[in-house]
Amino acid sequence: MDKFSIAERIKMRSDVSAIRTFTYFRRRMGKSKINIGPGALIAAAFIGPGTVTTCTIAGSSFGYTLLWALTLSIFATAVLQEMSARLGLISGQGLAQSIRQEIKRPWLKWIAIFLVLSAIVIGNSAYEAGNISGGVLGLNTIFPNSTIQLGGAEINPFIPMIGLIAFILLFIGNYKVIERVLIGLVVLMSLSFLITAILTSPNFIEVIKGMFAPKQPDGSLLMIVGLIGTTVVPYNLFLHASLVNERWKGGSQDLPKARKDTYISVILGGVISIAIVICAAAIANSDVKNGADLAKALEPTFGSSANYLLGVGLFAAGITSAITAPMAAAYVAKGCFGWKGSLKSWNFRLVWIAVLLIGIIVSMTSFKPIEVIQFAQIANGLLLPVIAIFLLWIVNKPSIMGDFVNSKVQNGLGFIILTITIILCIKTFIKVFGWM
Numbered sequence: 001m002d003k004f005s006i007a008e009r010i011k012m013r014s015d016v017s018a019i020r021t022f023t024y025f026r027r028r029m030g031k032s033k034i035n036i037g038p039g040a041l042i043a044a045a046f047i048g049p050g051t052v053t054t055c056t057i058a059g060s061s062f063g064y065t066l067l068w069a070l071t072l073s074i075f076a077t078a079v080l081q082e083m084s085a086r087l088g089l090i091s092g093q094g095l096a097q098s099i100r101q102e103i104k105r106p107w108l109k110w111i112a113i114f115l116v117l118s119a120i121v122i123g124n125s126a127y128e129a130g131n132i133s134g135g136v137l138g139l140n141t142i143f144p145n146s147t148i149q150l151g152g153a154e155i156n157p158f159i160p161m162i163g164l165i166a167f168i169l170l171f172i173g174n175y176k177v178i179e180r181v182l183i184g185l186v187v188l189m190s191l192s193f194l195i196t197a198i199l200t201s202p203n204f205i206e207v208i209k210g211m212f213a214p215k216q217p218d219g220s221l222l223m224i225v226g227l228i229g230t231t232v233v234p235y236n237l238f239l240h241a242s243l244v245n246e247r248w249k250g251g252s253q254d255l256p257k258a259r260k261d262t263y264i265s266v267i268l269g270g271v272i273s274i275a276i277v278i279c280a281a282a283i284a285n286s287d288v289k290n291g292a293d294l295a296k297a298l299e300p301t302f303g304s305s306a307n308y309l310l311g312v313g314l315f316a317a318g319i320t321s322a323i324t325a326p327m328a329a330a331y332v333a334k335g336c337f338g339w340k341g342s343l344k345s346w347n348f349r350l351v352w353i354a355v356l357l358i359g360i361i362v363s364m365t366s367f368k369p370i371e372v373i374q375f376a377q378i379a380n381g382l383l384l385p386v387i388a389i390f391l392l393w394i395v396n397k398p399s400i401m402g403d404f405v406n407s408k409v410q411n412g413l414g415f416i417i418l419t420i421t422i423i424l425c426i427k428t429f430i431k432v433f434g435w436m
Helices: 006-031 038-046 049-062 067-091 095-102 106-142 158-172 175-199 204-212 221-231 234-247 251-281 291-302 304-337 346-363 370-394 398-404 408-433
Strands: 148-150 153-155
Touching: 038 067, 038 175, 038 234, 038 251, 038 304, 049 106, 049 221, 049 251, 049 291, 049 304, 067 095, 067 204, 067 221, 067 234, 067 251, 067 370, 067 398, 067 408, 095 106, 095 234, 095 304, 095 370, 095 398, 106 158, 106 234, 106 291, 106 304, 106 346, 106 370, 158 175, 158 304, 158 346, 175 234, 175 251, 175 304, 204 251, 221 251, 221 370, 221 408, 234 251, 234 304, 234 370, 251 291, 291 304, 304 346, 370 408
Parallel strands: none
Antiparallel strands: 148 153
16 A cells, blocks of 8 residues: 555645746746846936926926826937937946047037036036925925024924935945935835825826827926926936946846836836826916925825825935936036046045035025926926937947947937927027017
8 A cells, every 4th residue: 555645645746836836936037037227216316306396387287288298208218218328338438428538629529528517517516405405395294393493593404314315325335225225215206106196086088188199288388398308307318328337237238128127217207207297287276386385285185195195205206316416417527527436436426425515505595496496497408409419429329339329210219309309499499588
């Protein structure tokens, strides 16, 4: 008679099958591991207080009508950021360094460097106050009356706290640590805004119409340019090309990973922006000018949960941009001047420290960042064609890209995006300066 009964044999076979199945799936999971990388940092960079402010005003003033501008922006961002990531992987250098290397005439090279430094380094220094103040606004919605009296002056302790968090992360100079922290904040921000948008019970048919049926209501031109400028952020094109070298060292063999990472992250960032517009469209209040106003406006109808969710989302948006903006400025300066070294080099550190300090000091004054935040988004929209021209020129240079220059399709999409942004810029100049 056999040692084991029929029941015991069946159990043993099932256990062996289970072990084999587990081993199979574990191997498959190991092979198909998701690589979340620099794309998440790019999403963290463009979903800042500027995005929250611009999307809030767009939604409260125009409802779902301007969602098509975000759809266009998401598409344009995916196309241009893929070019930036490909440049970084194939050439092993950033966009600023490539521009400096490829422009041969000294006078033209220094004009280009001056334009890039002015737009990115100086621009990010001025904009950093808005990033920090945006994070503070988010915390103030959760913890009101948080200011303290110090020598006759009112000081908000959240300002140095956010500055200190950004300083510590950047000073550590470990890319993986920065990446993980920012990915966590992006996830937190995504959940906050998406849950709030669902709470408002939007009309999804109208949302779809708004996303794919372009309209330009009276007085909406600057807002359209602002929505594009807050999504297709020029400094991200410099930041992305540099970050891929911190994340991946395999060159062209890592290109599929970089593309997947870019597309997923950009789409996620775009969905967050759309969610903010949906939240603001639920109240249609012209007095709502920023995320904190939106939180207060939603609270009577949707309860304190909306207030807390938006507060958390605005804080995450502020602190992610407060970290990535100084980092981008440092990478641009490094590329423009040809500095060597890593995130821990003192040339690199001095640039981001200066940008961060300017943001902290300006935030501690009575300065109100909302107008500058709006202006920055419009300025980004106007600057975009210039930076896009540089990028398209560089990624078509065989001397830099080798066999990975733009294809005809990529060039076609790039020139369509460039044409649209130039037309919008011209219309904006006409409106602002009253030409014609």
